[in-house]
Amino acid sequence: MERQEFLSKLGIGLVAVCTGCSLVSCGGKSSNPGPSTGGNTPPPAKGTGNLFNVDLSSQLPNIGDSTTQDGVILVRIADGNTAAAFTAVQVACTHQGNSIGYNAGQGIFICPAHGSEFSKTGAVVQGPAALPLQKYTVTISGSTLTVSA
Numbered sequence: 001m002e003r004q005e006f007l008s009k010l011g012i013g014l015v016a017v018c019t020g021c022s023l024v025s026c027g028g029k030s031s032n033p034g035p036s037t038g039g040n041t042p043p044p045a046k047g048t049g050n051l052f053n054v055d056l057s058s059q060l061p062n063i064g065d066s067t068t069q070d071g072v073i074l075v076r077i078a079d080g081n082t083a084a085a086f087t088a089v090q091v092a093c094t095h096q097g098n099s100i101g102y103n104a105g106q107g108i109f110i111c112p113a114h115g116s117e118f119s120k121t122g123a124v125v126q127g128p129a130a131l132p133l134q135k136y137t138v139t140i141s142g143s144t145l146t147v148s149a
């Protein structure tokens with residue numbers, strides 16, 4: 001009789017544990033997006049041709065000024081209206097796709113999500129990102145700057 005009572009209580013205990021499991025961690029939808037890509041998110045598909053234009057007579061006058069369009073961040077990195085005074089790279093971090101920003105003081109792109117750093121040309125300076133940012137071409141005609149793939 002004592003053994004049966006013990007097993008009965010044990011059964012109730014297991015039901016309680018399993019119920020807790022299904023309510024807390026085992027059942028329903030998970031917000032977990034799945035396994036991490038481990039810092040190897042490939043860059044987005046590269047478009048072709050001209051992506052967008054910027055009027056330099058009214059935009060991006062100061063070093064560190066930036067604009068983001070069509071998945072590309074364009075930054076003024078030096079004085080003057082020459083192509084070398086700008087850099088354009090994909091805005092999505094190659095680690096997990098968060099938007100990067102330009103730190104003018106350090107002269108690098110930084111991802112606020114996990115701290116990856118990229119050079120002005122998009123090369124990885126510090127992980128966890130393992131792949132470089134896609135770099136885009138900057139050309140200038142008059143006061144019109146064009147970013148193209």
Ligand code: FES
Pocket residue numbers: 093094095096097098111112113114115116127128129
């Ligand atoms: S998304 Fe992880 S470092 Fe950018």
